[in-house]
Amino acid sequence: MLDVAPPKYPHEVLAVVLRVRDGRLEVLLWRRAEKPYAARWALPGGALGAHERLGTAIARHLADKVDVREIAHLEQLETRSDPRRDPRGRVLATAYLGVVPSDAEPSLPQDTAWHAVDGLPPTAFDHGSLVESGRARLGAKLSYTTIGFALAPKAFTMSQLRDIYSAALGHQVSATNLQRVLLRRHVIERTDITAPPTESGGRPAAVYRFPDRSLRVTDEFPAFRPRS
Amino acid sequence: MLDVAPPKYPHEVLAVVLRVRDGRLEVLLWRRAEKPYAARWALPGGALGAHERLGTAIARHLADKVDVREIAHLEQLETRSDPRRDPRGRVLATAYLGVVPSDAEPSLPQDTAWHAVDGLPPTAFDHGSLVESGRARLGAKLSYTTIGFALAPKAFTMSQLRDIYSAALGHQVSATNLQRVLLRRHVIERTDITAPPTESGGRPAAVYRFPDRSLRVTDEFPAFRPRS
DNA sequence: GCAAAAGTGTTACAATTACACCCATGC
DNA sequence: GCATGGGTGTAATTGTAACACTTTTGC
Numbered sequence: 001m002l003d004v005a006p007p008k009y010p011h012e013v014l015a016v017v018l019r020v021r022d023g024r025l026e027v028l029l030w031r032r033a034e035k036p037y038a039a040r041w042a043l044p045g046g047a048l049g050a051h052e053r054l055g056t057a058i059a060r061h062l063a064d065k066v067d068v069r070e071i072a073h074l075e076q077l078e079t080r081s082d083p084r085r086d087p088r089g090r091v092l093a094t095a096y097l098g099v100v101p102s103d104a105e106p107s108l109p110q111d112t113a114w115h116a117v118d119g120l121p122p123t124a125f126d127h128g129s130l131v132e133s134g135r136a137r138l139g140a141k142l143s144y145t146t147i148g149f150a151l152a153p154k155a156f157t158m159s160q161l162r163d164i165y166s167a168a169l170g171h172q173v174s175a176t177n178l179q180r181v182l183l184r185r186h187v188i189e190r191t192d193i194t195a196p197p198t199e200s201g202g203r204p205a206a207v208y209r210f211p212d213r214s215l216r217v218t219d220e221f222p223a224f225r226p227r228s
Numbered sequence: 229m230l231d232v233a234p235p236k237y238p239h240e241v242l243a244v245v246l247r248v249r250d251g252r253l254e255v256l257l258w259r260r261a262e263k264p265y266a267a268r269w270a271l272p273g274g275a276l277g278a279h280e281r282l283g284t285a286i287a288r289h290l291a292d293k294v295d296v297r298e299i300a301h302l303e304q305l306e307t308r309s310d311p312r313r314d315p316r317g318r319v320l321a322t323a324y325l326g327v328v329p330s331d332a333e334p335s336l337p338q339d340t341a342w343h344a345v346d347g348l349p350p351t352a353f354d355h356g357s358l359v360e361s362g363r364a365r366l367g368a369k370l371s372y373t374t375i376g377f378a379l380a381p382k383a384f385t386m387s388q389l390r391d392i393y394s395a396a397l398g399h400q401v402s403a404t405n406l407q408r409v410l411l412r413r414h415v416i417e418r419t420d421i422t423a424p425p426t427e428s429g430g431r432p433a434a435v436y437r438f439p440d441r442s443l444r445v446t447d448e449f450p451a452f453r454p455r456s
Numbered sequence: 457g458c459a460a461a462a463g464t465g466t467t468a469c470a471a472t473t474a475c476a477c478c479c480a481t482g483c
Numbered sequence: 484g485c486a487t488g489g490g491t492g493t494a495a496t497t498g499t500a501a502c503a504c505t506t507t508t509g510c
Contacts, residue, residue: 006275008236011320047234050318054309079307079322081282090278092239092320094307143452158489165452173452176490177473181452184471196481202488203480221371223409223447223499224393224401386462404463405500412498424508430461431507453473 010091013058014045014127016077016134017066017098019114020151020167026114027131028100029123030065033111036087037124041115043095043131058096065112070104073097073150073215077133085126093126097134099150102164118170139169144219146187149210157195157205161188179208185218186211238319241286242273242355244305244362245294245326247342248379248395254342255359256328257351258293261339264315265352269343271323271359286324293340298332301325301378301443305361313354321354325362327378330392346398367397372447374415377438385423385433389416407436413446414439 017028029041046061048054054076062068077095085093100106108114115121117135120128141147142165151164161182162175182188193207245256257269274289276282282304290296305323313319328334336342343349345363348356369375370393379392389410390403410416421435 006238006240006319007278008238009276010234010236011239012234048237048309050235051311052309053311054307076306078304079282081276081280081322083279083281091234094309169452171453174473176475178452179490181472194480197488199482200487201482202486203490205489221368221447223371224397224406226400226500402500404502407463409499422507425461427509428460429509430459431463433462 010089011048012045012091012093013048013054013061014043014093014095014130015058015062015074015098016043016095016131017062017071017100018117018134018138018151018168019100019104020102020164021114023163023167025117025135025167025170027117027120027134028065028098028108028112029115029120029127030109030112032124040124041121041127042124043127044112045093048094054094055096058094058098062098065109066100066106067104070100070106071098072101072213073099073147075137075215077130077137080126080130082126095130095133097137099138099147101153102151102160103153141215142168144217144221146210146212146214146216146218148182148187149213152210155191155193155207155209157207159205161208187218238317239276240273240319240321241276241282241289242271242321242323242358243286243290243302243326244271244323244359245290245299245328246345246362246366246379246396247328247332248330248392249342251391251395253345253363253395253398255345255348255362256293256326256336256340257343257348257355258337258340260352268352269349269355270352271355272340273321282322283324286322286326290326293337294328294334295332298328298334299326300329300441301327301375303365303443305358305365308354308358310354323358323361325365327366327375329381330379330388331381369443370396372445374438374440374442374444374446376410376415377441380438383419383421383435383437385435387433389436415446 019026030044032038032040032042044062044065048057059068075097077097079094081092083090117131151168152161158175158179162173162178165173188208189211191207191209194204195207197204247254258272260266260268260270272290272293276285287296303325305325307322309320311318345359379396380389386403386407390401390406393401393406416436417439419435419437422432423435425432
């Protein structure tokens with residue numbers, strides 16, 4: 001099939017790293033110093049190494065921007081191939097979705113900052129639309145997988161988790177129903193610990209946690225399935 | 229970021245083209261003539277052209293194996309990057325999922341044939357696991373999108389559609405409930421035409437169709453959403 | 457009339473939403 | 484006691500599965 005030497009292309013990896021903070025969904029961006037798109041905000045990433053897998057490459061590049069140990073989940077999103085997506089020349093790009101718990105406090109380099117996903121500043125290349133892809137993927141998976149573990153702290157109250165889900169989904173979520181749905185599916189479990197009330201008082205809240213901190217599909221799409 | 233010239237890699241596109249025939253889910257494979265993996269079955273595809281997008285490339289390569297006009301739906305699946313996935317040297321591969329209606333009868337070249345997805349012959353490279361990815365994606369999307377249009381003929385009876393869904397999902401589906409679910413979501417609509425009974429007799433069946441033959445999400449994951 | 461397949465009516469069941477109400481704490 | 488959230492009980496709603504029964508044809 002490959003009679004002649006096949007053409008080769010530079011390949012980069014990018015990451016849409018999301019977290020919830022102050023009730024908003026945020027994405028990690030760094031400010032470009034040089035042309036093209038000087039002073040615009042861009043996704044972290046970089047070139048794929050000669051003997052590297054894509055997943056390893058994105059972890060390596062992210063290490064320059066954040067403490068990778070803070071990234072609780074990482075999955076492949078999509079590969080972009082528009083020949084004109086980089087004005088300097090053709091570069092293929094595979095984007096990943098990364099998720100950081102809301103209580104993580106990674107120290108960031110000078111040029112790097114979190115930005116609210118709603119109302120992004122001007123972005124470089126096709127990175128703005130990749131952020132949208134990442135947000136959509138996270139929103140969908142919150143409803144049928146355990147990906148919430150990556151967004152939440154190790155231990156949390158239901159109101160904290162409600163605020164996290166609300167911000168990530170972009171609409172109000174009821175703590176009452178969230179608790180019941182997640183408990184029934186065994187996505188979260190209650191611990192013996194209770195948290196003290198906040199300044200404004202109120203009953204102390206029970207502390208919950210995700211029993212397994214890895215991705216698992218909980219809601220096999222029920223349509224057209226025998227009840228078993 | 230790219231101070232030195234970045235490394236370049238050969239990039240190929242592959243397609244997992246699925247259809248339902250004789251009550252089984254089938255994938256399009258071609259038999260390799262040369263090493264490596266001589267005589268093994270492989271996914272159609274080929275190199276990415278210098279100024280080409282991935283989607284265009286896979287359509288071009290597929291044209292060698294099938295009449296591309298028969299492919300009712302095509303979407304990106306995932307990108308594989310294991311440096312050893314091709315023993316001849318490193319090749320990145322982006323796989324697509326293609327879907328062909330069950331009544332299409334594309335003529336195939338000598339080396340190409342449909343194979344039941346259950347019980348595949350030995351395959352080349354990592355193509356076997358890509359077929360699994362494709363099957364999983366199709367199965368999930370059948371439940372929450374209109375992707376069924378790509379699998380079904382333009383017009384069909386409910387029993388035909390039931391057989392198609394059963395084969396693609398790998399479990400029994402009730403025509404009664406399938407009809408109601410798809411009608412309520414306006415995924416299918418009834419036409420004025422009735423089909424004559426088969427040889428074994430029986431009441432003539434109403435003919436249905438998919439009103440829009442493009443992908444649409446029908447079942448926004450309902451979890452945690454206000455009823456609005 | 458009878459067999460076969462299609463289609464409808466109806467009930468059962470499961471999951472979720474909405475909301476009223478009770479609980480536990482600080483002040 | 485009362486304000487403030489946390490949490491439970493429960494009814495309403497929705498969507499799907501299961502299945503009996505009716506309809507429409509060929510022979």
